[in-house]
Amino acid sequence: MRTIWKGSISFGLVNVPVRVYSATQSHDVSLHQVHAEDGGRIRYQRKCEVCGEVVAYEDITKAYDDGENTVVLTAQDLASLPAESSKEIEVVEFVPAKQIDPIRLDKAYYLEPEEQALKPYTLLRRALEDTERSAVVRFALRQKTRLAVLRVRDKALLLQTMLWDDEIREAEFDVLETVPRISAKERDMASQLVSSLAADFDAAEFTDDYQEQLRTLVEAKLEQGETLDTSKTFGESEEGEDAEVVDLMEALQRSVERSKKRRSASRADASGGGGAGQGSNGRARKKA
Known part of the structure; x- marks a missing residue:
């Protein structure tokens, strides 16, 4: 370090x-901006508005501008x-x-x-x-x-x-001034969902799906070029799986059932030596 x-x-x-x-430290894959037509790098220049010249980093300092006057502050000024x-x-x-x-x-x-x-x-x-x-x-x-x-x-x-x-900003949302009615059954089902997902936090159990998939995409494109078929690389998307669920109680019930199934599958994978499944939404996910 x-x-x-x-x-x-x-x-x-x-x-x-x-x-x-x-x-x-960041683990993100570093990406650059390029010209889509020919892949040429896009670079930004530090141009002076007065003389129009490109300015080197060592010649750049800071200033305060109140709209009428500009006060230039050198590195020596700031260090003082x-x-x-x-x-x-x-x-x-x-x-x-x-x-x-x-x-x-x-x-x-x-x-x-x-x-x-x-x-x-x-x-x-x-x-x-x-x-x-x-x-x-x-x-x-x-x-x-x-x-x-x-x-x-x-x-x-x-x-x-x-x-x-x-x-630090305050959460000043007008919608929060209205308190919706929550039934005892809804609260009980929500508690069951919390219990079904309860665990001791271990950051090592989670991975960044997006960055893993981005690396896979880069490697696949290096190998296959423009002939790359992303559906073969990542499989079909699972979006919209529960889009039809509109009732809160039904959504809670399904969530509890799905959580229990996933927990059972994870235990089976762990005992049988199976690995974690591929994530689909590009977010940090918990390993099996």
Whole structure:
């Protein structure tokens, strides 16, 4: 992994020098825009509106425009901001982990301690584990003050940035002001459906159908070219299987029955060594 930032965690008078690494990565197949007629790459140029010249990245800076005036801000100007020059991850408070609303969580980073800081790093990690709390921290990264939560993942400290209050939208939908009548039978059937799909979450059991199918498509097209028959590659679509179901109770009943059948089939496949079936809707699916 490549270090993206160096700094230190400060809690009280304790200072822990750390290196920061991105904790996630994309598995998406990379696609480019091309000219449909001849396959030529489409590239975008950074053109100046004043002189019309194409500008190199090293000659590009930032500016603020209020509609009347433009203030050009150089890299040196931005680096001079006190918050930007700080390399400290300041622990503000320790809070119960359940108080952090998941909607706030954004990018995740691993913190690696410098060798001489392993003891205070381990002490902080164990303090979080013992108290079952997370640390709310502040720091500056890439020209923005960040609010983040510091928590434990395995033996490492994980830093996860959080959105500010004004970055989270409220669900203000007029339709939710009307409360429909839900019968006891409907609630009971819905509970049965939940029970039939109940499980302990294991992310390793799921795969990204779309990306798997996209790789299959790329490989098939490399091999067969324009003669590719996608229906032979992926089989017929199962869309519209339950399109005729309009009654809520009937839909719930069918869902419970289908869930039970799929669970039974999964257990049979697992005991007999069978693999998971091919997904059809290009979404993350659970392996059998």
